[in-house]
Amino acid sequence: MARYFFDVSNGGDVSDDVGLVFDDAHTASQEALRSLPDMVKDQPLTRMGEKVSVTMRDDHGIPVYRATLTIEGEWLTRQP
Amino acid sequence: MALSKSPFGLLARRLGGDAPLPVAAERAILGLPLIIRTIEASRDIKYEGGTADHCCVILDGWTCCYQSLTDGRCQILSFHVPGDLPDLQSLYLPSPDLGMATVTRSIVAFVPHAEMRKLSDQYPAIAQAFWREVLVSAATHRAWITSLGRRDARQKLAHLFCELYLRLKAVGFTDGNSMPMPLRQTDFADALGLTSVHVNRMLKTLREEGVIDLYARRLVISDWEALCAVADFNPKYLHLTD
Numbered sequence: 590m591a592r593y594f595f596d597v598s599n600g601g602d603v604s605d606d607v608g609l610v611f612d613d614a615h616t617a618s619q620e621a622l623r624s625l626p627d628m629v630k631d632q633p634l635t636r637m638g639e640k641v642s643v644t645m646r647d648d649h650g651i652p653v654y655r656a657t658l659t660i661e662g663e664w665l666t667r668q669p
Numbered sequence: 670m671a672l673s674k675s676p677f678g679l680l681a682r683r684l685g686g687d688a689p690l691p692v693a694a695e696r697a698i699l700g701l702p703l704i705i706r707t708i709e710a711s712r713d714i715k716y717e718g719g720t721a722d723h724c725c726v727i728l729d730g731w732t733c734c735y736q737s738l739t740d741g742r743c744q745i746l747s748f749h750v751p752g753d754l755p756d757l758q759s760l761y762l763p764s765p766d767l768g769m770a771t772v773t774r775s776i777v778a779f780v781p782h783a784e785m786r787k788l789s790d791q792y793p794a795i796a797q798a799f800w801r802e803v804l805v806s807a808a809t810h811r812a813w814i815t816s817l818g819r820r821d822a823r824q825k826l827a828h829l830f831c832e833l834y835l836r837l838k839a840v841g842f843t844d845g846n847s848m849p850m851p852l853r854q855t856d857f858a859d860a861l862g863l864t865s866v867h868v869n870r871m872l873k874t875l876r877e878e879g880v881i882d883l884y885a886r887r888l889v890i891s892d893w894e895a896l897c898a899v900a901d902f903n904p905k906y907l908h909l910t911d
Contacts (some may be wrong), residue, residue, distance in 0.1 A: 595866045
């Protein structure tokens with residue numbers, strides 16, 4: 590069991606000062622990855638190429654993993 | 670022992686709803702034979718033999734009802750606080766379609782179904798109170814469906830906080846604008862259909878907005894009006910009486 594911290598970047602950067610306890614780094618990284626759709630769901634998508642990322646730090650504060658999701662949309666005809 | 674101080678004082682008050690129960694009905698509640706068990710945190714509350722022949726009443730601590738998927742994921746359906754009867758439905762549906770578990774160490778009273786039936790047969794006010802309990806429980810599930818389906822993560826959390834605060838306040842477990850908050854981020858995640866990482870992020874947002882504070886297993890509601898506004902909260906569905 591170890592505590593990991595999850596800093597979120599979606600437009601602005603929000604650093605995590607509470608953290609979450611997971612069995613191991615792999616489980617924590619999976620949760621970080623799965624959180625991306627959650628986060629995107631809640632934010633207004635206004636720009637193309639909108640990016641959301643979660644950087645996971647271990648309990649020494651060292652970044653060990655980053656998950657990123659990019660939302661893209663493009664017109665296939667002339668933009669109406 | 671005065672009714673208000675007895676383990677069933679909470680129950681009598683709860684079942685009373687809008688109007689206090691007739692004295693005879695209150696006495697009958699006080700005279701219920703009950704088995705009281707203390708159950709450690711994070712344990713299943715199980716029925717012997719898999720079929721319910723008792724209803725439980727939460728006397729102290731927090732419990733939850735849940736359903737699990739075969740891959741191990743879990744959906745928490747409701748949280749229960751002192752005074753609650755989380756499995757009143759088992760009186761007529763003894764084969765459980767959900768699991769019950771403790772969140773914190775809890776004191777739970779088990780009342781035989783036969784005794785519950787006797788109570789409701791003898792006292793129409795109690796039969797009506799059971800009906801009311803089940804209907805309020807259904808109303809609460811409806812509110813949760815709306816929340817799960819249509820609120821965003823920040824609103825879902827705010828809505829749950831509003832609900833839990835009012836329910837705890839009704840049984841005297843709040844202290845001013847603060848209340849015990851034994852739920853962990855993973856519990857919120859399992860109740861609200863979110864990942865714990867996102868819950869963590871949204872709790873931080875609510876704290877930074879000055880709406881709530883969360884420390885030492887207590888929730889402080891710094892701005893009730895703002896919390897209700899975030900949640901789009903209407904307490905009607907709880908049908909609480911002051």
